[in-house]
Amino acid sequence: MVDSLKKPGFEELRPGIKVPAKETILTPRFYTTDFDEMAQMDLSVNEEEFEALVAELRNDYNRHHFVRDQEFEQSWDHIDGETRKVFVEFLERSCTAEFSGFLLYKELSRKLKDRNPLLAEGFELMSRDEARHAGFLNKALSDFNLSLDLGFLTKSRKYTFFKPKFIFYATYLSEKIGYWRYITIFHHLNAHPEDRLYPIFKFFDNWCQDENRHGDFFDALMRTQPQFLNDWKAKLWCRFFLLSVFATMYLNDIQRTDFYEAIGLNTREFEYTVIEKTNETAGRVFPIILNVQHPEFYPRLETCVKNNENLRAIDSTNAPKFVKTLKKLPYYISNGVQLAKLYFIKPIDMTTTHGQVR
Numbered sequence: 415m416v417d418s419l420k421k422p423g424f425e426e427l428r429p430g431i432k433v434p435a436k437e438t439i440l441t442p443r444f445y446t447t448d449f450d451e452m453a454q455m456d457l458s459v460n461e462e463e464f465e466a467l468v469a470e471l472r473n474d475y476n477r478h479h480f481v482r483d484q485e486f487e488q489s490w491d492h493i494d495g496e497t498r499k500v501f502v503e504f505l506e507r508s509c510t511a512e513f514s515g516f517l518l519y520k521e522l523s524r525k526l527k528d529r530n531p532l533l534a535e536g537f538e539l540m541s542r543d544e545a546r547h548a549g550f551l552n553k554a555l556s557d558f559n560l561s562l563d564l565g566f567l568t569k570s571r572k573y574t575f576f577k578p579k580f581i582f583y584a585t586y587l588s589e590k591i592g593y594w595r596y597i598t599i600f601h602h603l604n605a606h607p608e609d610r611l612y613p614i615f616k617f618f619d620n621w622c623q624d625e626n627r628h629g630d631f632f633d634a635l636m637r638t639q640p641q642f643l644n645d646w647k648a649k650l651w652c653r654f655f656l657l658s659v660f661a662t663m664y665l666n667d668i669q670r671t672d673f674y675e676a677i678g679l680n681t682r683e684f685e686y687t688v689i690e691k692t693n694e695t696a697g698r699v700f701p702i703i704l705n706v707q708h709p710e711f712y713p714r715l716e717t718c719v720k721n722n723e724n725l726r727a728i729d730s731t732n733a734p735k736f737v738k739t740l741k742k743l744p745y746y747i748s749n750g751v752q753l754a755k756l757y758f759i760k761p762i763d764m765t766t767t768h769g770q771v772r
């Protein structure tokens with residue numbers, strides 16, 4: 415009885431099946447793309463490197479990695495209250511993000527199978543990994559007596575259409591940022607085992623190598639299409655995607671500081687590390703990266719954090735909808751202004767360093 419009082423209530427679709435978190439601009443997105451354009455892509459410019467990456471994926475290094483050990487076999491009721499809530503949210507977000515990768519890669523592999531077999535195989539192998547990741551996270555959710563109905567999620571979510579070029583920028587970044595997130599958490603918990611609340615974090619080392627390989631796959635794939643990387647439009651779009659990926663993560667995570675603190679991390683320090691590393695990594699293939707050391711970079715993101723707090727506070731009142739909208743307007747405008755100003759911070763040109771040892 416006492417236990418159930420301490421457990422935060424989650425809305426359920428059916429007993430034990432969690433209602434998916436409400437979709438917002440900050441929740442993981444599901445993508446679809448122009449399959450014909452993708453099928454017609456000529457890989458010859460960078461085919462050798464690309465083939466080598468597909469061969470790496472074929473090796474399936476993590477075939478035996480995702481096996482739950484004894485440490486999972488215990489009650490997790492001692493993770494309770496707010497910690498339990500943020501923990502379950504973390505698992506859900508991660509599971510949704512992994513699953514959205516699975517769906518996209520699987521669909522691509524099916525649609526390209528006959529027309530672009532090498533590309534199709536790469537996507538098939540990555541979907542294998544993402545299915546494992548999502549399944550492992552969903553199993554973890556079941557330790558908290560919840561799970562996600564992935565079939566329901568497939569049907570109920572809205573899909574965002576992106577041209578292949580934008581799929582490449584966005585998924586490349588989400589794989590690399592995923593890599594840096596997992597590895598940073600892993601290293602921290604390796605140094606501070608007392609903060610390792612739950613055994614899933616032990617798996618993050620080999621796990622993040624999957625994400626790293628996925629990122630490298632897109633790196634090599636983008637190099638087969640140099641027109642996606644070498645003109646002024648590419649510079650503007652890379653800037654846009656870098657900023658949106660960083661801002662989304664920052665706003666999401668700062669809102670969930672409790673989770674990072676529960677595993678002994680300083681959330682802001684964590685953000686600085688992940689953003690800096692991902693930015694640096696992206697510079698190996700993107701023509702520009704962001705100047706994240708610029709004195710205005712984080713203060714502007716912090717203004718957005720405050721705006722979002724205000725937006726949520728307004729949302730939680732009982733005021734009529736139009737009053738809420740009116741009250742929210744200045745915060746939306748301010749967010750727009752902050753993001754525009756962030757976008758116009760002069761980026762760092764990377765084209766001169768390309769071609770040197772990677």
Ligand SMILES: [Fe+2]
Pocket residue numbers: 512515543544547624625
């Ligand atoms: Fe993954």
Ligand SMILES: [Fe+2]
Pocket residue numbers: 515544589592624625628
């Ligand atoms: Fe991945």
